Amino acid sequence: MxxxxxxxxxxxxxxxxxxxxxxxxxxxxxxxxxxxxxxxxxxxxxxxxxxxxxxxxxxxxxxxxxxxxxxxxxxxxxxxxxxxxxxxxxxxxxxxxxxxxxxxxxxxxxxxxxRSAPQTNETGRAAMLLLGFSEVSKRLGLPLRLREMGASAGLNLFFDQFHYRLAMDEGTLLWGDETSPLTLAATWRGGPNVRATPLQLSEKIDIASRRGCDLFPVNIQNPQERLKLQSWVWGDMPARRARLLAALAIADKAPPEIDRADAAGWVAAQIMQRPKGAATVLYHSIVWPYLGVSQRFAIESAFAQAAEDVRPDAPLVWLKMDGRELGTIARLSYRLWTGENGPEGEEVIIGPCHPHGEDLEINDDFNPV
Ligand SMILES: C[S@@+](CC[C@H](N)C(=O)[O-])C[C@H]1O[C@@H](n2cnc3c(N)ncnc32)[C@H](O)[C@@H]1O
Known part of the structure; x- marks a missing residue:
């Protein structure tokens, strides 16, 4: 030892x-x-x-x-x-x-x-997820019912309240409220389709509701847990700390509901019953490598079952910014079931990305809406 x-x-x-x-x-x-x-x-x-x-x-x-x-x-x-x-x-x-x-x-x-494992909540990852949320919002034209598994403190459930500065081949793309306390900077390198048609993000992404789960949710209203979350951000990294504090200030306005639950059962409960008039978007960032084989199987089975019964007024989306194993490359992708595209739905692979959300390499064959 x-x-x-x-x-x-x-x-x-x-x-x-x-x-x-x-x-x-x-x-x-x-x-x-x-x-x-x-x-x-x-x-x-x-x-x-x-x-x-x-x-x-x-x-x-x-x-x-x-x-x-x-x-x-x-x-x-x-x-x-x-x-x-x-x-x-x-x-x-x-x-x-x-x-x-x-x-x-x-x-x-x-x-x-x-006794407790280091646990961060990396808001930089929202700068990758944003492209997925925007595409889904444009395609479906419905408010998003956000459900995040492995949400930690749930800070990325407020992605729509951050401001983004995205360096692209064509120049800088800005999105969101420029008075937001949190500006995220990232690089998106585009494939040919993106360069031919400048990427346009959905001007406004409406959110129907926000909820997450985690095996060890961080309750940002508890002063000790809040301080512990800060303690995992290294003490000589002021930019990361500033990002965390800004995201906490945003979340403080309406603290997120994060259920203490294993993702396997929770995902099934969230995606089977979907209210009409909203698109249910189950998403996760850097969580898949932490799941065992049986949990992965349970989640995939839940989607397969939910996909049998999708109607256009209550579509279903599985958005991932994730990798297969720890240390492997992360990838941004989504699968969409509209009720009109069969039980397999449609998978869209956007491209590989940095695990902390610093840059995204958009695939050549990605066709933005
Ligand atoms: C690397 S962190 C990522 C947190 C957050 N998604 C982010 O991007 O900042 C992985 C998270 O997954 C959670 N987790 C691991 N296994 C889980 C499970 N079976 N069910 C729910 N959450 C789980 C951990 O507690 C941790 O908060």
């Missing part, structure tokens, strides 16, 4: 380096050193039940340190930009002392925190 923990620390340090977070890299590196000399970190994680790499043990430790900084631990807060501080390489020895201190003082709280 000791070797596995060391491997997990090494892998996470390298990942933080590559992803541009010197602070998190050094927090993880210092936890690793503390672990090696049998300090408080060894006491907390030695004998970890499970796979330390898959369970993201180093990130759980880093998340706890950030959570304490955000909660007002002054010794740590001075290193975190998220708390108004700053971290430089020369601060490493002082950071080591602050980390050791917080884990010693808050050992019981750390044990509780380490």
């Amino acid at each position: 000791t070797d596995k923990l060391r491997t997990a620390f090494d892998a996470q340090e390298n990942a933080c380096d590559m992803l541009g977070s010197p602070l998190t890299r050094d927090v993880v590196g210092l936890c690793h050193e503390n672990f090696n000399r049998g300090g408080i970190i060894a006491k907390l994680v030695r004998g970890w039940q499970g796979d330390p790499l898959n369970d993201n043990v180093p990130l759980r430790l880093a998340g706890f340190a950030h959570y304490q900084a955000l909660s007002g631990d002054e010794n740590l807060a001075r290193f975190y930009e998220s708390c108004g501080g700053l971290y430089q390489a020369a601060d490493r020895p002082d950071l080591a002392i602050a980390l050791d201190g917080v884990f010693q003082r808050e050992e019981a709280a750390a044990r509780r925190f380490l």
